[in-house]
Amino acid sequence: MGLKNHLWIKMNISYKSLIDETMKSMNDSIISKLELEYCLAESTHMSINSLKLNSETKIKSSQLKKFNMFVIQLASGKPLAYILNNQPFHNYSYYVDERVLIPRQETEIIIDEIIRQGDLIKKSGSSVSIIDAGSGSGCIGLTIAQERPEWKIILVEKSLAAISVLSKNLIDSKCTNCEILESDWLENCEHQSADIIISNPPYVKHDSKMLRKSVAFYEPDMALYSHNNGLEDMKKIIIQSKEVLKQDGFLFLENGYDQSGRVTRFLEKHYYGDIRVILDYNQIRRFTVSRNNKNG
Ligand SMILES: C[S@@+](CC[C@H](N)C(=O)[O-])C[C@H]1O[C@@H](n2cnc3c(N)ncnc32)[C@H](O)[C@@H]1O
Numbered sequence: 250m251g252l253k254n255h256l257w258i259k260m261n262i263s264y265k266s267l268i269d270e271t272m273k274s275m276n277d278s279i280i281s282k283l284e285l286e287y288c289l290a291e292s293t294h295m296s297i298n299s300l301k302l303n304s305e306t307k308i309k310s311s312q313l314k315k316f317n318m319f320v321i322q323l324a325s326g327k328p329l330a331y332i333l334n335n336q337p338f339h340n341y342s343y344y345v346d347e348r349v350l351i352p353r354q355e356t357e358i359i360i361d362e363i364i365r366q367g368d369l370i371k372k373s374g375s376s377v378s379i380i381d382a383g384s385g386s387g388c389i390g391l392t393i394a395q396e397r398p399e400w401k402i403i404l405v406e407k408s409l410a411a412i413s414v415l416s417k418n419l420i421d422s423k424c425t426n427c428e429i430l431e432s433d434w435l436e437n438c439e440h441q442s443a444d445i446i447i448s449n450p451p452y453v454k455h456d457s458k459m460l461r462k463s464v465a466f467y468e469p470d471m472a473l474y475s476h477n478n479g480l481e482d483m484k485k486i487i488i489q490s491k492e493v494l495k496q497d498g499f500l501f502l503e504n505g506y507d508q509s510g511r512v513t514r515f516l517e518k519h520y521y522g523d524i525r526v527i528l529d530y531n532q533i534r535r536f537t538v539s540r541n542n543k544n545g
Contacts, residue, residue: 265304288319352388509534
């Protein structure tokens with residue numbers, strides 16, 4: 250990788266030339282121009298738009314130093330979100346580091362579905378109570394909490410490392426309608442307390458060859474892997490949700506690209522009804538929604 254060449258880039262270079270020269274010096278790497286622009290934006294405390302409007306401005310030495318530090322990390326394969334400690338999600342942005350999964354774009358789809366469902370529950374006159382099981386950064390639960398401040402959200406997480414990040418994001422969000430619950434999935438949740446349970450559990454099987462190297466290396470194992478072909482945690486959540494959901498409550502699950510059929514069959518076996526699948530942006534059967542409306 251032409252990183253050494255990059256470090257020789259001299260001061261007195263414009264924003265535009267810095268990006269162009271850095272791209273050239275990395276022609277064998279997978280770093281995108283947009284990633285470099287984000288690094289430059291962070292180094293100069295400017296938005297990407299203002300950078301473009303001021304593309305001929307010369308970079309200051311302190312900014313160049315910062316930019317170089319970011320580029321070295323990017324070139325080593327570290328995900329941009331962990332370098333900048335930030336990931337946009339839905340209409341918000343969350344602090345992230347290597348203690349939590351980086352929120353994924355496809356997970357955003359489920360937020361609008363849950364809000365639509367919660368609004369219907371609210372319309373019927375009830376209050377809305379939601380559990381986000383395996384909250385990680387809190388991107389799902391905190392986003393819903395900010396969109397609907399009158400709903401009650403419980404953020405369940407087992408990893409103490411993740412809980413530190415979650416607490417920071419909860420404080421930063423200024424939400425007063427959320428609480429964090431340390432729990433092994435739903436073990437510490439009250440019976441028949443939730444209108445909606447949402448979970449994006451770890452669902453990658455241990456010997457999977459599908460994970461990108463940077464994901465496997467940097468993101469926490471506990472957020473990624475599950476035994477039993479990736480389904481052990483999902484199955485635990487399905488079994489425990491039956492107790493924790495109110496009658497007719499909804500279970501929203503994110504699953505792996507090839508798991509939808511198995512998740513559906515397991516839900517049927519455990520007496521969930523109204524099962525439907527939601528596709529992600531790549532037309533993958535990414536979410537399975539079901540309802541606690543049958544008795545075994
Ligand atoms: C795939 S990540 C999802 C994080 C976040 N909800 C998101 O969508 O970006 C799964 C999360 O579940 C948590 N987790 C794993 N096992 C758990 C358990 N037994 N009980 C509670 N949380 C668990 C992990 O620490 C991780 O934060």
